[in-house]
Amino acid sequence: MSTPLLTVSHLEKSYQKTHILHDISFDLDAGEVLTLLGPSGSGKSTLLRCLNGLEAFQAGTLTFAGEVITQKAKQWQQLRQQIGMVFQSYDLFPNRTVLENILLGPLKVQKRSRETVLPEVEKLLQQVGMRDYRDAYPRQLSGGQKQRIAIVRALALKPRLMLFDEVTASLDPEMVRDVLTIIRQLADTHQMTMLVVTHEMDFAQQISDQVLFLADGRIQEQTPGPQFFKRPQTSRAQNFLASMDF
Amino acid sequence: MAHSGIDVLTMGSNFWRLLGGLWITIRIALVASIIGILLGSLLGILRTLPNRPLRVVLRLYLEFFRIVPTVVLLFLFYYILPKQFNLNLPANQVATLVFALWVAAEMSDIVRGALQSVSTHQREAGQAIGLNYWQLQRYVLIPQAWPLCLPATVNLLTRVVKTTSLLMLISVMDVINIGQQIIEANNKTDPNGVFWIYGIIFLFYFLINYPLSRWAKHLTQHQLEATHL
The missing domain is CATH 3.40.50.300 (P-loop containing nucleotide triphosphate hydrolases)
Structure with a gap:
């Protein structure tokens, strides 16, 4: 049997006195x-x-791909x-174009080259039907379009x-x-x-x-x-x- | 023809001396502003760190320079530096130092406020793609914060220029001090010269500060329009 990708065990979370999460355990x-x-x-x-x-969180352990998260x-x-995340409010960076939003992670965080990332990103944009918007700014997009870009931005890191x-x-x-x-x-x-x-x-x-x-x-x-x-x-x-x- | 006193301006090298004083004023304001803005921006970023002792120290620095009147600061540095620290700086450099430290203090607050007004969501979105602290500052927070800083910074510059008029108190040969000398030297022959000298000084300050204040207004307007898009 293979090990789960993510294991959450006995996780506890509280803000000051308020207890938010009690004894959360599950495998994914x-x-x-x-x-x-x-x-x-x-x-x-x-x-x-x-x-x-x-x-x-205050107690419990997270294990991701066999590694305990400290x-x-x-x-x-x-x-x-x-671990990519997409938010309710999209949260694209307003000062960057669609393409710049997406490339920031792969180029600056993962230090990959633009030549290798760009074809992947274009393919992703194509899949979400946003290929023509790569040079648009977030303010020019509708909510649904922004969210599609936010998904591509997370996927570009290959999570x-x-x-x-x-x-x-x-x-x-x-x-x-x-x-x-x-x-x-x-x-x-x-x-x-x-x-x-x-x-x-x-x-x-x-x-x-x-x-x-x-x-x-x-x-x-x-x-x-x-x-x-x-x-x-x-x-x-x-x-x-x-x-x-x- | 009645003697208006305007010849005070044209006599000898008076006008050129005034311009020379104006140059001293501008140079001090400019150098102090550049140093102050750079230092203050760094301090402003540091003030957003979760490090409490550091925040308290920087806050005290800000409050000290904000609460103590500039005249007092000038005297403090002018008299205390040589006495206690055996550091004999020319008046121009003392003035530049005091103004730079003051601008840095004010600037740190402008930058801190602007950085903190960028929404938490933006911060989290940046973290979520794996940016580290400095990458988050550089690619997400600072580019969004700096347009917010601009109007307040330009306003600060106009205050710096105006406050240089105090420099004569530590005998910096700025435009006001030179003007005062010309007035005193010609008091007997040209009792009305004082109006012309201060008139021209008014004009100088106006010519520097009016464009700055128009620019600040323009920037604020621009920002309002941008946020209402």
């Missing part, structure tokens, strides 16, 4: 798509941010090249794991589908390992190999995707699915 195998579901304020986004070093700044800088934090939450409904299609392609054709926080239940149902249901900062259940949507094990999850009305 390479090629698997894990969806984090749960009501607002259940700690989904915080958990995702812990996995990228944007939030520190939470040192240097180590996170290395790991972030392998082994992608974290998606409510990436469609600030998009107009008609833009949501484009972005979700791209994420699904990434899972289907590239077998990208992903951790996805979303409120789009249809999408979650289509994409999830596993569902991690969180409430009040605890894992309530971890269930294979198809089963979770048909027969959730806990009443919390049943109520949650009923309230989502999809």
Whole structure:
């Protein structure tokens, strides 16, 4: 049996006196798509941010590709090249063109040459249908277009794991589908390992190999995707699915 | 024809002497501003570090130079440096030093404020692609912060130019000191000369500061439009 790509064990997170995450443990195998579901304020986004070093945690261990994460700044800088993250608010750099946004990581962080990176980036841009926008500035793009570029920016580093934090939450409904299609392609054709926080239940149902249901900062259940949507094990999850009305 | 006193300006080399004084003024303001802006930018970046003792020290530095009046600073450095540290600098250099330290203090606050006003999301997006601290500063934060710094910096420059008028107190031969000498030398023959001398000094300062202040206004306007896009 191969070791999981990511192992989270007994992770605890608190801000001062408020306990945000309690005893979070799960495994994520390479090629698997894990969806984090749960009501607002259940700690989904915080958990995702812990996995990228944007939030520190107080107890527990993270193991990524066999390496224990010590939470040192240097180590996170290395790991972030392998763990890509896409945010709800896109957060493209407004002073840089689309291409400059994407190339910053590969050229400056990974010190790869422009000649080798450029063809890869052009291919990625083509895949997300943004090839004609490489010299545009973020302010000239729509929300959906910005988010597609943000995904390419993360992919350009060739990560082994992608974290998606409510990436469609600030998009107009008609833009949501484009972005979700791209994420699904990434899972289907590239077998990208992903951790996805979303409120789009249809999408979650289509994409999830596993569902991690969180409430009040605890894992309530971890269930294979198809089963979770048909027969959730806990009443919390049943109520949650009923309230989502999809 | 009534004696207006304007010939004070044209007599002998008076006008050239005034221009020479103006050059001293400009040189001190310029050199101090360049040193101060560079030093202050660095201090401003350091003030955003999570290192608490460093932040406290730099904050004290800022407050010292902001609270103590410039005249007092000039006297302090002019009299204390030679006495306590046995460092005898010419008045021009003392003036440049004091002004540079003052500009650095003010500049550090402008830069700190601008850097901190770049949103946390931008910082996190930069971290998420693996940028280290200095790369984040260089590629993400500083390019976004510097347009925010510009208007306040140009305003600071106009204050520097105006404050050079205090330099005569430590006997720097700036434009005001020269003007004062000319007035005193011609007081008997040209009692009205004082209006012309100070009139021309007013004009000099105006010609330097008015474009600067227009520029600052333009930059602010530009920024407002940019943020409302």
